[in-house]
Amino acid sequence: MGQVLTGRRISAYLLLILLQGLLAACDNTPPEQAIKDALAEIETAIEDGDTGTVMDRLSDDIAVERRGRTLQRKDIHRTLVGVFFRYPNRNITFTRTRIELDPVTQKKARVQFTALAWGGQNVLPDDADSYQVDSHWQLDGDWKIDSLTTNGVRE
Template identity: 25%
Template sequence: MYRRSLLAPLLLALAFTLSACGKADPQAQLEAAVQKLQDNLEAKDTSAVIDQLDAGFQAQDGLDRDWARKTMTLMFLRYASVKVIAVTRKSSIDPTAPQSGLTQAQVLVTGAQGLIPERAEPYSVKLEWRYVSDDWKLTRLSWD
């Protein structure tokens, strides 16, 4: 009898723990998407970056997915090594529209043929995200 009364709360606690693990935290998913974008850029994986872009992706003043693909291809051909160093980075989800996220960051982008960067440029970037089909997609990108 003692075993039965102890077993029920343990099973209930286990079920609760497993169900909590099954639901991903949207904030953590957004931050993982940002990190994945950085990793894909550094890996020079154009197709993986394009997969992270929303179908209606826009950058600055009307630049689109095709522009992003061409720009990455040229940059990746020019530099053997590309690094994106996030000096600061903050991501948040819009509390009034939980399918919308925002990342603001100060980044340093470097390009090099060898070990020493030939080019290093600092940028202030703003990335707007949209949650689509269990995945965060980059919808807008702007920089200074």
């Protein structure tokens, strides 16, 4: 009789472990974490000079406001390529990230952060700046930036 209870107990534990694994597989990444992961992906892509990854994180209707000028997708791509050629050694860090998720739909978010950027032709940076970024994101399969406004410290 003791062996039957032990066998049932082992079966119950195995079933519990299996159910935990299945539940863990169904767990989606929380929206805030998914946005943070997307920002980290953008940081890495900028440092690596990967325009494709950066552009993949922008919606088709993206509008970037900078110095009173609005940039569309094509303008953004050109700007990225130009910056990557001008500054072959570049670093960027996003700090003070604040994410405000739309409480109703959970499919839109406002993300504000500070971007510290520096780069140059050689090991030492030729240029550095800090930007206050206010962006609006939308969940479209992946989290993508709909609009973005930046203000540099030196502006």
